[in-house]
Amino acid sequence: MVPIIQTEGLRKIYEMGSVQVKALDGVDIRIDVGEFVAVMGSSGSGKSTLMNILGCLDRPTEGQYFLAGEDVSGLNKVQLAAIRNRQLGFIFQSFNLLARTSALRNVMLPLVYKRNGRGLSTDEREERAMAALEAVGLADRADHEPNELSGGQRQRVAIARALVNDPALIMADEPTGNLDTRTGEEIMEILHDLHARGRTIVMVTHEPHIAAQTQRTITMVDGRIATADAQEEEPQWQ
Amino acid sequence: MAVTQEHPPVALGNTPRDLHDEAAESTRLISPLEIFRIAWEGILRNKIRSLLTMLGVIIGVAAVIVMIAISAGTEATIADQIKGLGANLLFIQASFGRGGPGGNETGPMLTYDDVAIVAGINGVVGTSVEMPTNQPVKANGTTLTDVQLVGTTPDYPSVREVSLADGRFLNEQDMDRKTKVAVLGAGVAQEIFGDADPIGQSITVDNVKLTVVGVMADKGVVGNTDFDARVYVPITLVYSRFVPSQFARFVGDRVQLIFAQIDENANLDDVKTQIQLKLASSKGISVSELPFTMQTQDDIIETQGAATEAFRNLLAWVAGVSLIVGGIGIMNIMLVSVTERTREIGIRQSVGATPNDIRLQFLAEALMLSLVGGLIGIAAGVAGAILFGATSDMRTVIVPGSIVLAFASAAAIGVFFGFYPANKAAQLDPIDALRHE
Structure with missing residues (x-):
């Protein structure tokens, strides 16, 4: 089967005056469909840069990135935006919901920028956004604005938004980082459920016990992959 | 917490073709x-x-x-103000320097005799005339220096649609006898006599004593003319007592302005042409040498429009x-x-x-x-x-x-x-x- 993510010799070099900083220095990763993978690493290890490139928010200086078999490393800004819209769902540490905008409208946001195939009517969008909110158990909060929701609820709205366009890959950046332990576990439960239903999830975290819940952990050190061990044991969350 | 959404299996059919299509479609605008x-x-x-x-x-x-x-x-x-001063009026105005104030006084000029010729033209239903001079007016112990003494004819109020507040306007008898009478503008009357009745009182202009026989109604300033600061006297009296220059005696009694009231149904251009031809032949000159310009009220409004x-x-x-x-x-x-x-x-x-x-x-x-x-x-x-x-x-x-x-x-x-x-x-x-x- 075609891997969902495959990179070859990924390099990202920043020019800081006369100094070259190698944020990524030759990264080869393969993530298969349906995998739940954690990315760890200290700050400055290059894990953010890697996530930005895997999330099609940034382009590598060198190397190739195949997303679902297609080389996306050469696409321009506009093309990358379309890939993000259709293939990727983001979950952020700080939720990144639009303020003063209802949960439903927040979840509808990716549908607004959907332009492949026939467009959706407003009714169809609301229906799909509502279904996504139902999936995270927040249908009764559809009219609430982010400031009327708890942290856990906000992150669930963000997950609904990530799901609404039925993406191939979900990118989660420290999804439990701003939440207390109990709420964090709730969010992890949702991610596990999504994984159980066949979703591919790549999650950045700095908490080993969160990373331990995934199938395998990729650890970044100085712009390279230190370990990409498959975790033999069953995930401990169950 | 259970995820209850029954979504279809993850779309794996993202063939390279699909991605290309999406990239191509990404340039499409959202609605x-x-x-x-x-x-x-x-x-x-x-x-x-x-x-x-x-x-x-x-x-x-x-x-x-x-x-x-x-x-x-x-x-x-x-x-509105210009329209308000008479309907269907043609203003025949002496050209500057050709009998106008301060002009040289040789060559053909617009004269009082021309009024009769204009009045005789088919389509002209009324005429009047204005011959203004600036003279200080003394009365009741005050001297007014900014008064315009206007020589005119009895038809003036009807042609220009101005009305009297009190007394009478100039009449034919005044014209024939060069009676020493004056009709005061509202402002002049107010300044000299205040609330007292000015009728029968006298004013002195250039050592000539005039009897006030009427006072005009309030009119205000229209264009450049302050109608309230005028004193109307018989034009014949102007010629005999207030002529601005001795030369006038040799060239006839000149006027500055002739008003011709045109019949509503008359063709304005025809009347204009008639006036030009008749006046030119009476003076023995060609039309291009005529010492005056003709303007309708609309022309004047247009000129004023340029100013505003x-x-x-x-x-x-x-x-x-x-x-x-x-x-x-x-x-x-x-x-x-x-x-x-x-x-x-x-x-x-x-x-x-x-x-x-x-x-x-x-x-x-x-x-x-x-x-x-x-x-x-x-x-x-x-x-x-x-x-x-x-x-x-x-x-x-x-x-x-x-x-x-x-x-x-x-x-x-x-x-x-x-x-x-x-x-x-x-x-x-x-x-x-x-x-x-």
Whole structure:
């Protein structure tokens, strides 16, 4: 089967005056469909840069990135935006919901920028956004604005938004980082459920016990992959 | 917590072909309706800021409408006043330097004898004449120096549609006998006699004692003439006692202005031609040598219009500048808004908004701010113009074209000044935008 993510010799070099900083220095990763993978690493290890490139928010200086078999490393800004819209769902540490905008409208946001195939009517969008909110158990909060929701609820709205366009890959950046332990576990439960239903999830975290819940952990050190061990044991969350 | 959504298995059929199609489709625009909806939500999310942004446009548009209403009102007032001084009048005015005040006094001139010739032309239903001289008037212990002594004929009030407040106007007997009588303008009567009855009193002009027989009704200033500061005397008396120059004796009794009242049904151009031909033949000169110009009231209104045009242009410039200031206000707030909403832009980019989507969103916001501001400005401008007309001496006429102009300018300014901030927003890098605090 075609891997969902495959990179070859990924390099990202920043020019800081006369100094070259190698944020990524030759990264080869393969993530298969349906995998739940954690990315760890200290700050400055290059894990953010890697996530930005895997999330099609940034382009590598060198190397190739195949997303679902297609080389996306050469696409321009506009093309990358379309890939993000259709293939990727983001979950952020700080939720990144639009303020003063209802949960439903927040979840509808990716549908607004959907332009492949026939467009959706407003009714169809609301229906799909509502279904996504139902999936995270927040249908009764559809009219609430982010400031009327708890942290856990906000992150669930963000997950609904990530799901609404039925993406191939979900990118989660420290999804439990701003939440207390109990709420964090709730969010992890949702991610596990999504994984159980066949979703591919790549999650950045700095908490080993969160990373331990995934199938395998990729650890970044100085712009390279230190370990990409498959975790033999069953995930401990169950 | 269970995820209850029954979604289809993850779409794995993302063949390379599919991605290419998506990349190609990404240049398509999202629907304009959607763009305006996003923009409208952006405006509503920050009502106070939106209102402040619009304020400049509101004031600018209102200023354009009020200013144009004032200048149009001024023009209408002038036109009405000129129209109010007699209907269907032809003004035959001595050319400057040809019998006019201070001119040289050789060659053909417009004379009192010409009045009879004009009166005899088919289509002319009435005539009168004006021969003004400036003379100090003494009476009741006061001396008025800015009075115009106007020699005229008994037909004057009917031809020029001015009326008497008291007493009588000059009559045929006064003309024949060169009676030493005077009819005072309202202002002159008030200044000399105050509230006392001036009829039967006497005034002295250049050592000639005149008896006041009438007082004109209030008329005010029309064009360059203050009708209230005039004293009317028989034109024959002017020729015998107040001639401005001894040379006049040799060239006939000149006049400055002949009014010919034209029959409504007569062809104006025919009458004009007749007047030119008859007067030219009586003086033994060609039409091109005639010492006078002919103007209708419409011609005079047009001439006055040219004078007020400068005034109108000035007002338009002032209003235009305030519109531009309003536009700069929009740009200012939009720039702040782009910075403030960097995170929002990042979120939109992360879910698939292209640079063009972001650009259009902010452009649409600027456009809508200026259009809504424009609509409010129109309401304020129309209300302001009506209020100004009602509470001040100046008349205002709301010009529909000014509303269209102001609205179109507001829209153009919105797009023009919205472009820079919108471009700035579109060029934001999604990673930086998402990280923005």
